[in-house]
Amino acid sequence: MRRLTMILMASSWICAALLWGGIVFAADTVADEPKHPTGTQQVVHGAYLARVGNCMGCHTTKSGQPFAGGRRLSTSFGIFVTPNITPDKETGVGLWSEEDFWQALHQGKSRDGRLLYPAFPYTEYTKVTRQDANAIFAYLQSLPAVSQSNPPHDISFPYNFQPLLAIWRALYFKAGVYEPNQSQSEVWNRGAYLVQGLGHCNACHSTRNVLGASQDDALTGGQIMGMNWYAPSLSSQLEAGVGDWAIEEIVALLKTGITKRAVASGPMATVIRQSLQYVSQEDIHAMAVYLKSLTENESGNAPGVSFSVMSGSLRKHLDLGGQLYEKYCQTCHGADGKGMPGIYPALAGNRSVTMKSPLNAIRSVLNGGYPATTTENPRPYGMPPFQQILRNEEAALVVSYIRNAWGNRGSLVTAVDVDRSKGGEY
Amino acid sequence: MMRCFILLVFFYITGVANAHGGTPVKVPDTMAERVKACIICHGAEDKVGRDAYYPRIAGKPQGYLFNQLRDFRDARRYYQPMATLLENMTDEYLLEIAQYFSALQLPYPAPEQIHMQPEEIKLAERLIYSGKPEKDIPACSACHGDILMGVEPAIPGLLGLSRAYITAQLGGWRNGGIMRGQAANCMSEIAQQLTDEEANAIAKWLASQSVSGKPSPFNVLSSELAHRCSQTILENGGEK
Numbered sequence A: 001m002r003r004l005t006m007i008l009m010a011s012s013w014i015c016a017a018l019l020w021g022g023i024v025f026a027a028d029t030v031a032d033e034p035k036h037p038t039g040t041q042q043v044v045h046g047a048y049l050a051r052v053g054n055c056m057g058c059h060t061t062k063s064g065q066p067f068a069g070g071r072r073l074s075t076s077f078g079i080f081v082t083p084n085i086t087p088d089k090e091t092g093v094g095l096w097s098e099e100d101f102w103q104a105l106h107q108g109k110s111r112d113g114r115l116l117y118p119a120f121p122y123t124e125y126t127k128v129t130r131q132d133a134n135a136i137f138a139y140l141q142s143l144p145a146v147s148q149s150n151p152p153h154d155i156s157f158p159y160n161f162q163p164l165l166a167i168w169r170a171l172y173f174k175a176g177v178y179e180p181n182q183s184q185s186e187v188w189n190r191g192a193y194l195v196q197g198l199g200h201c202n203a204c205h206s207t208r209n210v211l212g213a214s215q216d217d218a219l220t221g222g223q224i225m226g227m228n229w230y231a232p233s234l235s236s237q238l239e240a241g242v243g244d245w246a247i248e249e250i251v252a253l254l255k256t257g258i259t260k261r262a263v264a265s266g267p268m269a270t271v272i273r274q275s276l277q278y279v280s281q282e283d284i285h286a287m288a289v290y291l292k293s294l295t296e297n298e299s300g301n302a303p304g305v306s307f308s309v310m311s312g313s314l315r316k317h318l319d320l321g322g323q324l325y326e327k328y329c330q331t332c333h334g335a336d337g338k339g340m341p342g343i344y345p346a347l348a349g350n351r352s353v354t355m356k357s358p359l360n361a362i363r364s365v366l367n368g369g370y371p372a373t374t375t376e377n378p379r380p381y382g383m384p385p386f387q388q389i390l391r392n393e394e395a396a397l398v399v400s401y402i403r404n405a406w407g408n409r410g411s412l413v414t415a416v417d418v419d420r421s422k423g424g425e426y
Numbered sequence B: 001m002m003r004c005f006i007l008l009v010f011f012y013i014t015g016v017a018n019a020h021g022g023t024p025v026k027v028p029d030t031m032a033e034r035v036k037a038c039i040i041c042h043g044a045e046d047k048v049g050r051d052a053y054y055p056r057i058a059g060k061p062q063g064y065l066f067n068q069l070r071d072f073r074d075a076r077r078y079y080q081p082m083a084t085l086l087e088n089m090t091d092e093y094l095l096e097i098a099q100y101f102s103a104l105q106l107p108y109p110a111p112e113q114i115h116m117q118p119e120e121i122k123l124a125e126r127l128i129y130s131g132k133p134e135k136d137i138p139a140c141s142a143c144h145g146d147i148l149m150g151v152e153p154a155i156p157g158l159l160g161l162s163r164a165y166i167t168a169q170l171g172g173w174r175n176g177g178i179m180r181g182q183a184a185n186c187m188s189e190i191a192q193q194l195t196d197e198e199a200n201a202i203a204k205w206l207a208s209q210s211v212s213g214k215p216s217p218f219n220v221l222s223s224e225l226a227h228r229c230s231q232t233i234l235e236n237g238g239e240k
Helices: A002-016 A041-054 A098-107 A130-142 A162-172 A184-195 A247-256 A265-273 A281-295 A312-328 A359-367 A391-404 A415-420 B036-042 B049-053 B062-073 B080-086 B091-103 B116-131 B140-144 B163-175 B187-194 B196-207 B223-228
Strands: A072-075 A078-081 A223-224 A229-231
Touching: A072 B036, A098 A130, A130 B091, A184 A281, A229 A359, A247 A265, A247 A281, A247 A312, A312 A391, A312 B062, A359 A391, A359 A415, A391 A415, B036 B080, B036 B091, B049 B163, B062 B080, B062 B091, B116 B163, B163 B196
Parallel strands: none
Antiparallel strands: A072 A078, A223 A229
């Protein structure tokens, strides 16, 4: 159990799927883009900010009307259903004022005063300036009104109890617009504003406590609740910290989803497809500057544990994995684990493979996947799923192998780990 | 969270996989290379045994394939392993994939050996070639083509599919369940009119035919039937 909040985000992608009495609907949309806003400068700017905040990602079902809500976000607390935020007077936010909207985004309060669940990442959006919030509101109000009532949330006791939410807020939520750090550059501050605020990276990339709060603002990594993916720490070089990357490379990862040493998969691919690929060059550059600074001064890459020479039985064990690798994986990832840059990711020296949590690596092997289709990478190559081919024990062997071949090192993976990594969307 | 096994392995010289200097990966810039993730299930070879359920997709009308890909991606048709792969693809890319598979020629599998009673055969053939007017079921061949190999651009062929797969598809529409029952179209309406017995007989019969030929051109479709399926076929292959 961990944090609600972002879960939802995650959940965004997760959706209730099977958990939910067999009805499956996930949501997410590749649905039509709403038409380009025609109105004022403010509306155009608001449309851009809504992209950065990825409001549509959560507030639209798969193949549903943009911003009309209805997407189900499943979490350990129950299922949240996103509301309609088109300007329909009855079922949407047509009657809302700018001030009502500010209360929601900044304070996490609905128009009628009800406290909102942090499944809506107002815990991050609170850092957004009033001016930007107004622009987003103007954009939402310029959309076609869609009349669509969505079902209520289905939250389990005691999480459906509003006073509990009040306590949670007292403990974990602090409203407040982003305050620039005077000792840093303007670019750095812009990046921090976007990453901590609208970009709501923390919604996934942080540890979560029991009630679903982000522990802090540190982007320390965490398993996404309800989603069965691990969002690695952006503030550790052992995980997804980018302190030793060139700025251009960070920019390329965020914009295109793939670089020579990393590929964004699963929920992160969706974030890139729905949001980051549209972020302006200037803003994405600022985000990269800020992200880089989080681990810039961290040096050591060595994990704290060391171990002597491998025992013979261990080596045999890994050899079995090596045979599977040769049979199923080598054509793409190469005998040397170097893959093909920009097409098939290298597994040698890849932190997503060696990270302490083997969850994502296991999921990649079980489910396969394609990197996000983006303007810069419109025809990605794919990885096949192996769930239907490899038994749990075999998947464990091959993952253990890639975690320890070519100079990689990581803990061994068991069939039980593999079994636990199943389920959830993606 | 993910507790994994503890042993941290470290090795210096002993590396299991110090198989350096293997052949470097060569990656052709082709669609065939890009859809390798698909043909692990939809490939030509090894279509027996537990793989029997995977439907063939090569050579089917492009509009039909495109519709299915969008439906899987957008949760109108349910199969999680494919939804995962398609999740972040644009319509343009799906169309290109549909084009690729539509143009692909693969040998057809041998017909399944299925024992059928003479009455069952008669029942199946009557539905397939004459329909059942009292239930408003046109002949399957009126839409799926004389030779049942489909009609361009959006009606699939019915041959070369396994009995298990056909039964599951008809069942999905009839139960209105999650598999394929979410979006009503001309086919789901027809499937809902079939009895269990009829659906079974049809699935057995279709799976035991040998296959040859290509999809028929659109103009074989009567205007009435085209109209009935307009939602699926006309709008550029199927925006819902």
